[in-house]
Amino acid sequence: MKNPLILAMLAFLCSMSTYSQPPNDLCANAIPVTVGPTCSTFSGTLYNATLVSITGGCSNNKDVWYKFQVPTGSHSVNIRTTITSATPTLTTANTFVELFNASGCPPASTSLTCSNIINPKLYSGLTPGNTYLFRITSSAVATGAADSYDFNVCVTSNDEPANALTLTQGPVVDGNLQGAGTTSGIPLGSCTGNPDDDLYYKFVAKSSSATINVTTLGSNLSASGVRTQILSGPVGSLSSVACGTSRVDATGLFPGDTYYCRIYSAGTGQTGTAWTYKISYVIPVNDDPVNALTVIRGGALVDGNLMAGTASTGVPVGCATGTPDDDIYFRFVATTIDPNHP
Structure with a gap:
């Protein structure tokens, strides 16, 4: 026969566990x-x-x-x-x-x-x-x-290169430069302005080219001017790869390597509180005809990636089928003439 006292104690303990x-x-x-x-x-x-x-x-x-x-x-x-x-x-x-x-x-x-x-x-x-x-x-x-x-x-936290936030191709990430400090020893390269308020991101190159977009700028950041810099190398010995304002295109990357991205305002100091932005690693460099990558006959292979490609307006479909809503572009120089083509 089961002891009623033991059963009561078990029920009490279960009740205490359930409601703790x-x-x-x-x-x-x-x-x-x-x-x-x-x-x-x-x-x-x-x-x-x-x-x-x-x-x-x-x-x-x-x-x-x-x-x-x-x-x-x-x-x-x-x-x-x-x-x-x-x-x-x-x-x-x-x-x-x-x-x-x-x-x-x-x-x-x-x-x-x-x-x-x-x-x-x-x-x-x-x-x-x-x-x-x-x-x-x-x-x-x-x-x-x-x-x-x-x-x-x-x-x-991503106020230093060692704490850079990871960007993946596609998602948009919120950022805010308000109150950000500066990191010494980072080369400016061809960038301009005063990087006294920088934040850091990193991404793994999917191809030999990459584009970083910075959009939806707060009014203070927009007035100061945003700067976007792509860097390579180990933390503590970074080198500048490319610079831009709200968009930076980088080529000559090594697929699989990690690259860093620095965001800062061009001005000196901060006033106001509207320093927000959105950053994304989404659009291929050759997403539009004007940025088509050159392919050389007999030359090296050129990487391509349709992920996050967008539609280009004004391009005739011609002989193509399907929906061209994620296209990228290449160009070449004809070196011979087709005798069968008038």
Whole structure:
């Protein structure tokens, strides 16, 4: 016969397990998150999280807490939060990240901003070496299963080449030069302006050419003038490959090699707060006829890649079939005359 007392104790323990709060439910128990050039993912949950009354940008909903230290030489970080459940209660519309300009609890009215998690959030103007608190919070109604409140979070920084953020061909990445510092020892090459506020990205060349686009400039960055530089070599010994303004085209790259991209404003110093931009590694250099790559008879093979190619207007279809919505262009010089062609 089973002991009723043992059964009661087991039921109590199961109940305690089912209804226990996350370990970082309180600000005082904020989990330290490592900051690096790539995501060091930390798993989290808002299941059974409790509400803490905070004067800040986000509403007072259930939350869990994290903290990070800004790397030496860096002035900005990106916080990325992703929902991991296959049947989530959390959504990008009802889940938020809030950063506080404080390292102690409670953070009082030191909220810097509150944003939903639809995109990675960049925070600039931070102090190197300082510790900052942030919380993940949600307005979701507490009706879902436990795993429907699961998420991952990571913090990255790209204020130095060693912490460059990775660009992949296609996605657009948000950036913000506000408060960015300068990196000494980086050659200007043919670039112009004063690189006293730079951020860094890196990409793996898919072919011998690449294009970096910088768009949607904030008004202060637009007025100062944006500069885009592609660099090669190991960190600490970088060489300039190509320079441009809001678009830079680089050729002579080695497929499979890693290249770095520096973004900075041409002016000296910063005024105002509108220094945002979007950066992408998406368009082949020869996406349009005017930039067609030259193919030489009997010469070296020329790499091509249709990934992220776009349609060119005004080009007749002729004998081609299908939909030319992702074309790239090459050109050659005829060296002989076809006697059968008038």
